[in-house]
Amino acid sequence: MPSINKVNEYQNWAPNFTLKHIQNLSLYLFFFFVNFQELKLFGIGFFSIPKLTGLIYVFSILPNIGKYIVTTGIKKILVPIWLFFGFLTFISLLNISSDSFYFFDFGIFQNIMLLWFLINHGRRDETVLDKGLLSLALGSVALTLLFVANIGVSTDETGRVSLFGDNSNIIGLRMCISIMILLSIVIQNNLKLGWIRYLLLTPIPLMLKLLAETGSRVAIIAFVLCFITGVFLIKTKRKWIKGAIFVIAIIVGVVIWQFLMQYDALIARLLQSYEEGDLSGRDEIYKQVIPVILNNPIWGIGETRYAAIFGDMSPHNVFLEILAYTGIIGLLLYLTFFFQVVKSVLTIKKLSNNILPLLLLIPVLGFLLSAQILTQKLGWIIYAYIIGCFLSVKKMKESEMLTDG
Secondary structure (H helix, E strand, O other): OOOHHHHHHHHHHHHHHHHHHHHHHHHHHHHHHHHHOOOEHHHOOOOEHHHHHHHHHHHHHHHHHHHHOOOOOOHHHHHHHHHHHHHHHHHHHHOOOOOOOOOOOHHHHHHHHHHHHHHHHHHHOOOHHHHHHHHHHHHHHHHHHHHHOOOOEEEOOOOOEEEOOOOHHHHHHHHHHHHHHHHHHHHHOOOOOHHHHHHHHOOHHHHHHHHHHOOOHHHHHHHHHHHHHHHHHOOOOOHHHHHHHHHHHHHHHHHHHHHHOOOHHHHHHHHHHHHHOOOOOHHHHHHHHHHHHHHOOOOOOHHHHHHHHHOOOOOOOHHHHHHHHHHHHHHHHHHHHHHHHHHHHHHHHHHOOOOHHHHHHHHHHHHHHHOOOOOOHHHHHHHHHHHHHHHHHHHHHHHHHHHHO
């Protein structure tokens, strides 16, 4: 029979063990369903499956909430983005009117909180965010299989595909991100999955097909840039292996390009961009938004006055959007935050062989320049992953220095 001390030891240890696993599984579930952003639960318009899984995740970490709001080592990240949100709320409150009175943007608020939680979750378990990204990529695979089965698929007048009413550009960028995650897991093998990881290559052709059928120019440009950057950044100990990688990459690149060029909607949109400078109506939106920015350059007009003037119209450019909301002051605060993210990516690249954070930053720039990221959870998840990798690499190097000392 086990001793009383052994029984007590198990009882003290088991609840923490169980709770930790529940928290990790909740995170994986949430990441998986981020792909289904517009899929409503029971047909309720304002309540989606990602919101439900996000709530499950938040409830799972509440018993240890103090450990998920630690600021040690991440104040340079958190302070500028919270100052940005505070300034946005203040300016929106100043511009409140009967036409628009929702001055507190709960979507941005919950995404900053999510960033904070995820960074600290990554510090508690250094593999959880990597596994979370795998779950996110598998969610994209599931979405792709639904596309193949023609479930939830719709096509607009130009032939662009969407699923469950989601934005085609966002679906395309999501596919780009997930393909990079799968390739990274196979090539870098950070999760130590052994030979079974090669099975993750099998859905990539179908994911590329979905990416192409969305007709998203920003997604295809991001994918090409990720592919080229990844090939150049892969490190090998022998020169002939690097040469072989280049040859294989050229062959694969040509095959992929020929594959993508089969899709008429994508070709037509790329040609429009090249020959006519077509921006899908963004230039007309810019003509409306830029004069408002120039008339209020320092602190902007807040979300309230913006909504009163433009309604739900998005400028499809996060930097212009921030300038409109909060002027130069708000943009500088957001850029300070983003600079810390970029700085973290460069540090990771310098101190480790992990190139995934740098590759993921490319489609994030696509979000920033042509889509929406302030209220999109996917962008904040990538930010959290990058900061988590930075903290992990920094901790590892500090440990090595202590050992060498």
